Amino acid sequence: MSETFDDLAVSGSAVPPGAPVEADLVLEAIFGGVSITGTVAAPWSGSCRRCLGTAGGVLAVPVQELFTPGGDDEETYPLVGDVVDLEPLMRDAVLLALPVAPLCRPDCQGLCPICGVDRNLATCACEPPRDERWAPLDVLRRSDAGESGPAGG
Numbered sequence: 221m222s223e224t225f226d227d228l229a230v231s232g233s234a235v236p237p238g239a240p241v242e243a244d245l246v247l248e249a250i251f252g253g254v255s256i257t258g259t260v261a262a263p264w265s266g267s268c269r270r271c272l273g274t275a276g277g278v279l280a281v282p283v284q285e286l287f288t289p290g291g292d293d294e295e296t297y298p299l300v301g302d303v304v305d306l307e308p309l310m311r312d313a314v315l316l317a318l319p320v321a322p323l324c325r326p327d328c329q330g331l332c333p334i335c336g337v338d339r340n341l342a343t344c345a346c347e348p349p350r351d352e353r354w355a356p357l358d359v360l361r362r363s364d365a366g367e368s369g370p371a372g373g
Contacts, residue, residue, distance in 0.1 A: 221245070223310060230318045233266030233275070241310050245283070253288035253296065254304055260313040266322040270330030271338050275322040281313045 221243045228235040235241065245258035260283055265276035291298030297309055329339030334346040 221306065223307060225311060225314075228262070228311065228314050228318070230315065230320050232269065232320050233264050233318045233322045235262045235264055235314060235318070239263050241314060243306060243310050245306070247304065250286075253286055253299055255284075255286055256304070256306075256309065257284045259283065260310050262314045264318055264322075266319065268324035268328055269321040270328045271324060271340055272331065273324045273328075273338070273340075275319075275324040279314060279317045281317045283309060283313050285309055 222240045223243070224238055224240055225235060226237045228241070239262065241260065241262040243258065243260050245256050245260075248255045248257075259280055261278060261280045263276065263278050265274065267273070268275040286296045287299040287304050288296040289299050298305075324340075331338055332344045332346050334348070335344050337344045
């Protein structure tokens with residue numbers, strides 16, 4: 221089954237409008253309802269949380285849900301007569317799986333906080349500013365290889 225949704229989005233990513241959301245499901249009649257298992261798949265895109273570049277991919281979400289007469293709005297979906305409406309199941313599965321803070325790739329280096337260069341594309345010579353609150357701990361560092369620290373080493 222394939223369906224399109226125009227409003228599947230979370231803060232960091234979304235399913236492109238008009239993109240198909242595919243469902244490969246098995247429906248089984250059980251006592252008191254219908255059991256549905258399978259996979260819901262959809263493409264997604266967003267902005268990388270580190271470098272602000274384009275991030276995207278395809279979600280493949282395993283689902284296992286129960287439809288019961290009337291539903292209970294928390295654990296089961298409503299079964300109205302003989303009709304199983306799969307749209308809420310597909311919508312929920314995709315929305316819960318969309319990355320809130322996507323990455324363009326797992327090893328994304330992000331932007332330099334000083335000059336703004338994309339560290340994935342170029343390097344910069346910027347040094348992070350020194351936080352003087354840590355200066356008292358400098359006495360614990362060894363200034364040369366022959367000097368021992370205060371720990372008696």
